[in-house]
Amino acid sequence: MIDPARNGKSPAFDPANLWILDHDDIAALEIGAGILGTGGGGNPYVGKLRCRQALEEGLTLSILPHQAIADDALCVAVGGIGAPVVGVERIREGREGLRCLRALEDHLGVSVDAIACEEIGGSNAMEPLLVAAYAGLPVIDCDGMGRAFPEMQMTTYSIYGHRSTPSAMCDVHGNVVIFQHAASELWHERMARACVVSQGGASDLASAPMTGAFIKKFGIPNSYTQAISLGRAVKDAQRTHSDPIAAICKQEKGRWLFSGKISDLTRHLRGGFVMGDIKLDGFDAYHCQTGSILIQNENLVFHREGIMECCVPDLILVLDVDTGEAITTEMLRYGQRVAVVALPCNGLLRSDAALSVVGPAAFGFADLIYTPLEAER
Amino acid sequence: MIDPARNGKSPAFDPANLWILDHDDIAALEIGAGILGTGGGGNPYVGKLRCRQALEEGLTLSILPHQAIADDALCVAVGGIGAPVVGVERIREGREGLRCLRALEDHLGVSVDAIACEEIGGSNAMEPLLVAAYAGLPVIDCDGMGRAFPEMQMTTYSIYGHRSTPSAMCDVHGNVVIFQHAASELWHERMARACVVSQGGASDLASAPMTGAFIKKFGIPNSYTQAISLGRAVKDAQRTHSDPIAAICKQEKGRWLFSGKISDLTRHLRGGFVMGDIKLDGFDAYHCQTGSILIQNENLVFHREGIMECCVPDLILVLDVDTGEAITTEMLRYGQRVAVVALPCNGLLRSDAALSVVGPAAFGFADLIYTPLEAER
Numbered sequence: 124m125i126d127p128a129r130n131g132k133s134p135a136f137d138p139a140n141l142w143i144l145d146h147d148d149i150a151a152l153e154i155g156a157g158i159l160g161t162g163g164g165g166n167p168y169v170g171k172l173r174c175r176q177a178l179e180e181g182l183t184l185s186i187l188p189h190q191a192i193a194d195d196a197l198c199v200a201v202g203g204i205g206a207p208v209v210g211v212e213r214i215r216e217g218r219e220g221l222r223c224l225r226a227l228e229d230h231l232g233v234s235v236d237a238i239a240c241e242e243i244g245g246s247n248a249m250e251p252l253l254v255a256a257y258a259g260l261p262v263i264d265c266d267g268m269g270r271a272f273p274e275m276q277m278t279t280y281s282i283y284g285h286r287s288t289p290s291a292m293c294d295v296h297g298n299v300v301i302f303q304h305a306a307s308e309l310w311h312e313r314m315a316r317a318c319v320v321s322q323g324g325a326s327d328l329a330s331a332p333m334t335g336a337f338i339k340k341f342g343i344p345n346s347y348t349q350a351i352s353l354g355r356a357v358k359d360a361q362r363t364h365s366d367p368i369a370a371i372c373k374q375e376k377g378r379w380l381f382s383g384k385i386s387d388l389t390r391h392l393r394g395g396f397v398m399g400d401i402k403l404d405g406f407d408a409y410h411c412q413t414g415s416i417l418i419q420n421e422n423l424v425f426h427r428e429g430i431m432e433c434c435v436p437d438l439i440l441v442l443d444v445d446t447g448e449a450i451t452t453e454m455l456r457y458g459q460r461v462a463v464v465a466l467p468c469n470g471l472l473r474s475d476a477a478l479s480v481v482g483p484a485a486f487g488f489a490d491l492i493y494t495p496l497e498a499e500r
Numbered sequence: 501m502i503d504p505a506r507n508g509k510s511p512a513f514d515p516a517n518l519w520i521l522d523h524d525d526i527a528a529l530e531i532g533a534g535i536l537g538t539g540g541g542g543n544p545y546v547g548k549l550r551c552r553q554a555l556e557e558g559l560t561l562s563i564l565p566h567q568a569i570a571d572d573a574l575c576v577a578v579g580g581i582g583a584p585v586v587g588v589e590r591i592r593e594g595r596e597g598l599r600c601l602r603a604l605e606d607h608l609g610v611s612v613d614a615i616a617c618e619e620i621g622g623s624n625a626m627e628p629l630l631v632a633a634y635a636g637l638p639v640i641d642c643d644g645m646g647r648a649f650p651e652m653q654m655t656t657y658s659i660y661g662h663r664s665t666p667s668a669m670c671d672v673h674g675n676v677v678i679f680q681h682a683a684s685e686l687w688h689e690r691m692a693r694a695c696v697v698s699q700g701g702a703s704d705l706a707s708a709p710m711t712g713a714f715i716k717k718f719g720i721p722n723s724y725t726q727a728i729s730l731g732r733a734v735k736d737a738q739r740t741h742s743d744p745i746a747a748i749c750k751q752e753k754g755r756w757l758f759s760g761k762i763s764d765l766t767r768h769l770r771g772g773f774v775m776g777d778i779k780l781d782g783f784d785a786y787h788c789q790t791g792s793i794l795i796q797n798e799n800l801v802f803h804r805e806g807i808m809e810c811c812v813p814d815l816i817l818v819l820d821v822d823t824g825e826a827i828t829t830e831m832l833r834y835g836q837r838v839a840v841v842a843l844p845c846n847g848l849l850r851s852d853a854a855l856s857v858v859g860p861a862a863f864g865f866a867d868l869i870y871t872p873l874e875a876e877r
Contacts, residue, residue, distance in 0.1 A: 226680060230607075291680070298687055300695075301678035303603060303668075310675055313698045318677075321694030 135196035135236035135335070136187050141261055144184040144252070149174045151354030152347070156248035157449035158357070158371065159350055161438045163397075163421035164245025164271030165203050166211040166451055173217065174249050182256040189265045189344045192237055196335035198263060199224060200239040200280065201254045201327060202247040204292070204315060207420055208390075208397050208453035209324035210246070216295040220254035223329035226291035226299050231332070238262045239338055241278055241330075243346035244271025244421070245451065250327065265342030269469040270438050273396055273420035275315060276308035277481045279471045280333060283341040287311055287330035294322035320395040343469045357447045367447025368462045371440070378496065380425055380433060381414045381463040382407045382444055388457055396420050397452050401441070403461070414463060416441065418452050423486050425463060434488065436473070436481040437496040438466040467496045512573035512613035512712070513564050518638055521561040521629070526551045528731030529724070533625035534826035535734070535748065536727055538815045540774075540798035541622025541648030542580050543588040543828055550594065551626050559633040566642045566721045569614055573712035575640060576601060577616040577657065578631045578704060579624040581669070581692060584797060585767075585774050585830035586701035587623065593672040597631035600706035603668035603676050608709070615639045616715055618655055618707075620723035621648025621798070622828065627704065642719030646846040647815050650773055650797035652692060653685035654858045656848045657710060660718040664688055664707035671699040697772040720846045734824045744824025745839045748817070755873065757802055757810060758791045758840040759784045759821055765834055773797050774829050778818070780838070791840060793818065795829050800863050802840060811865065813850070813858040814873040815843040844873045 144152070153171035160167065174184060192198065201220045203210060228235055238255035241247060243266040251262045267278030281287055288311055292300045300318055305311035319326045356374045360367035372379050383403035390399030397420050405412035417424045422439040425432050433439055441450050444462045472481055473495055483491035521529075530548035537544065551561060569575065578597045580587060605612055615632035618624060620643040628639045644655030658664055665688055669677045677695055682688035696703045733751045737744035749756055760780035767776030774797050782789035794801045799816040802809050810816055818827050821839045849858055850872055860868035 230678075230680075296683040296687060297681065298683050298691060299680040300691060301607075301680050303607075303676040303678050304674065306673040306675050310673060314675060314677060314695055317694040317698030318691055321690045 132195070133193065135193045136191050136261065140188055140191045142186040144186065146175065146178060148351055149178070149184070151351045151358060152248060153354065154357050154448055155350035155352065155354030156243055156245055157451065158353055158440055158442065159438065160244030160271040160449060160451060161421045162418060162441055162449070162452040163207050163273060164242050164247045165207055166453065167245050167249070169211060169214060170246030170249030173253060177253055177256050184252045184256050185261040186264050186347050187237060187261040189263060189342060190339055192263055192335035192339065194334060194336035196236040197233055197332040198237045198239045198335060198338050199227060199235045199329050199332050200241045200251070200267065201329040202241040202250050203325065204275065204328045205319050205325035206392055206395055206397050207245070207451055208392060211453055213323065213325050215325065218257065219293045219295065219327035220250055220329070221257040222293040222299065223291045223327050224254055224258055226293065226301065227289065227329045230289055230291065230301055233332065235260065235332060239333065239342065240266040240346060242266055242268040242271045243350050244268065247271065248347070248350055262347070263338060263342065264347045265338060265344050266346040267342065269343040269346060269472065271421050272481060275312040279341050279343055279477070281308040282477050282480050285333055285337060290328055290330040292318060292326055292328045294326040296322065298322060316395050324395060341471065343471055360447060368442060368444065368464060371442070371447055371464060375466045376497065377464045377466040379462060380465050381405060381409050381427065383409055383414055383461065385455065385457055385459045385461065388455055390418065390452070390455065399452065401455060403463070416463065419486060420452060422452070424483065424488060424491065425465070431491055433465040433496060434483045434491055434493060435486060436468040436477065438468060440464040440466065465496050509572070510570065512570045513568050513638065517565055517568045519563040521563065523552065523555060525728055526555070526561070528728045528735060529625060530731065531734050531825055532727030532729065532731030533620055533622055534828065535730055535817055535819065536815065537621030537648040537826060537828065538798045539795060539818055539829040540584050540650060541619050541624045542584055543830065544622050544626070546588060546591065547623030547626030550630055554630055554633050561629045561633050562638040563641050563724050564614060564638040566640060566719060567716055569640055569712035569716065571711060571713035573613040574610055574709040575614045575616045575712060575715050576604060576612045576706050576709050577618045577628070577644065578706040579618040579627050580702065581652065581705045582696050582702035583769055583772055583774050584622070584828055585769060588830055590700065590702050592702065595634065596670045596672065596704035597627055597706065598634040599670040599676065600668045600704050601631055601635055603670065603678065604666065604706045607666055607668065607678055610709065612637065612709060616710065616719065617643040617723060619643055619645040619648045620727050621645065624648065625724070625727055639724070640715060640719065641724045642715060642721050643723040644719065646720040646723060646849065648798050649858060652689040656718050656720055656854070658685040659854050659857050662710055662714060667705055667707040669695060669703055669705045671703040673699065675699060693772050701772060718848065720848055737824060745819060745821065745841060748819070748824055748841060752843045753874065754841045754843040756839060757842050758782060758786050758804065760786055760791055760838065762832065762834055762836045762838065765832055767795065767829070767832065776829065778832060780840070793840065796863060797829060799829070801860065801865060801868065802842070808868055810842040810873060811860045811868055811870060812863060813845040813854065815845060817841040817843065842873050
């Protein structure tokens with residue numbers, strides 16, 4: 124089903140290199156992508172159900188190693204765009220992403236060789252797998268964030284020079300919009316965000332093709348391998364009744380920041396984003412401490428006793444303290460018992476160019492200074 | 501400069517039929533299109549200045565009689581989209597409409613033969629003339645509203661079956677968006693409106709080509725002739741010190757509804773529209789009466805003493821009582837002395853199909869029953 128042949132060109136990849144995912148891999152991906160989603164990236168449970176259905180329909184969900192794609196291959200990143208809180212209530216029709224891919228191919232008069240992932244976090248890890256399965260293509264084992272971020276220009280692809288237009292956006296109603304040219308990556312985000320809000324808040328978008336050479340250089344490597352391994356580590360801890368939070372910290376070189384109960388929660392939908400603030404009352408080692416987390420779709424900044432301790436682009440995870448599984452921002456509830464864990468982000472997100480797009484100032488926290496969390500991975 | 505030749509096809513029109521506009525025509529069009537704009541359609545003064553500049557640059561502003569276009573000609577309607585209150589503050593760069601036309605031609609792989617007008621009201625009477633001048637094409641003497649309306653689906657083109665996608669939208673920043681497919685004309689409006697708001701509230705849009713045969717059947721005929729004649733009638737009345745309001749009523753079979761002073765005015769920008777309410781205290785024949793007008797970019801409903809007397813799709817004009825010139829909704833001020841005049845709309849706007857799109861219920865006034873103002877024109 125996966126056919127790397129291209130008209131007159133050498134193959135885009137060797138099918139022998141493909142990693143074909145099964146139900147266990149998807150179950151692990153749900154947990155791992157959920158954790159790396161740092162609260163966002165779309166609800167991973169809904170994404171898992173859709174992947175399971177695809178497997179049951181006989182479709183092939185396949186991953187191509189990051190460095191195994193040909194330099195001249197055309198790679199298109201596809202994913203969901205919108206507010207997670209909408210995506211979990213309004214289930215996708217299913218073929219939005221494929222329609223995006225086809226609209227983009229038709230518009231450009233090209234045939235795409237492989238699918239790329241914008242963000243490994245949440246259901247946006249699954250969306251490229253589904254589109255690729257429908258199209259008979261693999262997904263490259265990398266992504267543009269190494270986590271989830273709320274806005275489109277916040278990918279290593281855009282940060283390191285890819286122009287993401289022309290792009291194609293499709294929704295559940297059958298609407299198709301082509302963003303032919305954006306004056307900047309931020310303009311692309313603004314227009315696409317306005318459009319997805321008008322479409323109801325949960326659509327798909329396929330952005331302009333990248334070459335294999337570009338994606339091998341600027342994609343964050345091995346994202347799917349990482350997410351699935353992380354999910355397996357959590358499942359192993361659950362099965363052996365060992366501490367899943369400790370397992371996550373060990374696997375990902377993370378730091379356990381806080382354990383606490385959600386004592387207050389403000390959250391609302393504004394401009395197509397979930398904006399909010401979590402207040403935490405500590406327990407166990409953090410007894411008598413308070414913590415808080417600011418949200419824009421994802422967890423952005425962690426404060427302890429009013430002092431900032433970790434912020435974007437490093438990953439701030441809000442996990443169920445008992446199971447180790449992620450609690451996405453739309454699933455947060457008063458009284459939940461959570462662990463807060465910080466993971467170091469990929470080095471591609473720590474350059475000056477990257478920090479101007481994904482550092483705290485880019486989210487409006489101009490007074491916060493980003494201090495990298497321990498060593499880079 | 502105007503060249504009707506097309507590759508291998510018979511000419512789209514006979515250049516001998518063209519009416520070449522001069523400075524006097526544009527001055528009359530400013531007044532006439534302003535009046536027919538029923539408060540909206542973009543500020544006609546800004547439109548006039550841009551047309552004057554085009555004439556001074558040696559460009560040709562030309563009108564083709566409505567029935568003189570070939571049946572198989574490709575006609576594209578181009579106009580401004582946004583809130584009038586933005587359009588008057590943020591002057592256009594100037595070539596947005598031409599970029600729309602070129603983006604649409606490139607996208608479809610066609611060459612357009614003539615420009616059509618969406619709405620004869622306000623500066624949207626001028627915008628097609630400018631685009632046509634830059635492209636070396638004429639504008640057909642008709643429009644899709646016979647006035648101005650706030651939303652894109654409110655044209656006789658859309659009402660009588662034209663699908664206005666694919667369309668192209670361009671803004672001052674250089675952004676280009678193609679609405680490739682909309683599930684309905686209303687979806688096109690919703691997405692385009694969201695997009696124009698994200699672009700700052702004043703962009704241009706070129707909608708999918710119509711055939712000459714279609715536009716001859718469903719365009720509202722002779723709109724430019726009407727607007728320029730109306731403008732001349734007002735200028736004649738001003739010059740001869742006769743009553744310009746009476747001249748407008750005579751020329752357009754209108755009814756003088758009210759004379760009064762604006763005693764209260766609420767107006768705000770919401771969702772890319774100017775929404776508002778004008779309160780009037782009567783004078784002269786209307787002494788001791790009160791009137792009010794509801795606004796969405798345009799004047800929608802006139803009440804006298806709380807009872808509805810005229811509503812969309814008939815035209816409600818708010819005119820300077822001394823000069824007869826239109827006061828557009830963004831130029832309304834407390835204390836202005838105005839005449840309110842009602843004109844009957846074109847019969848194409850009075851069918852059941854049309855009233856479902858441009859009648860009072862389409863604007864949220866579900867309890868108002870449209871009663872046509874006197875005879876159709």
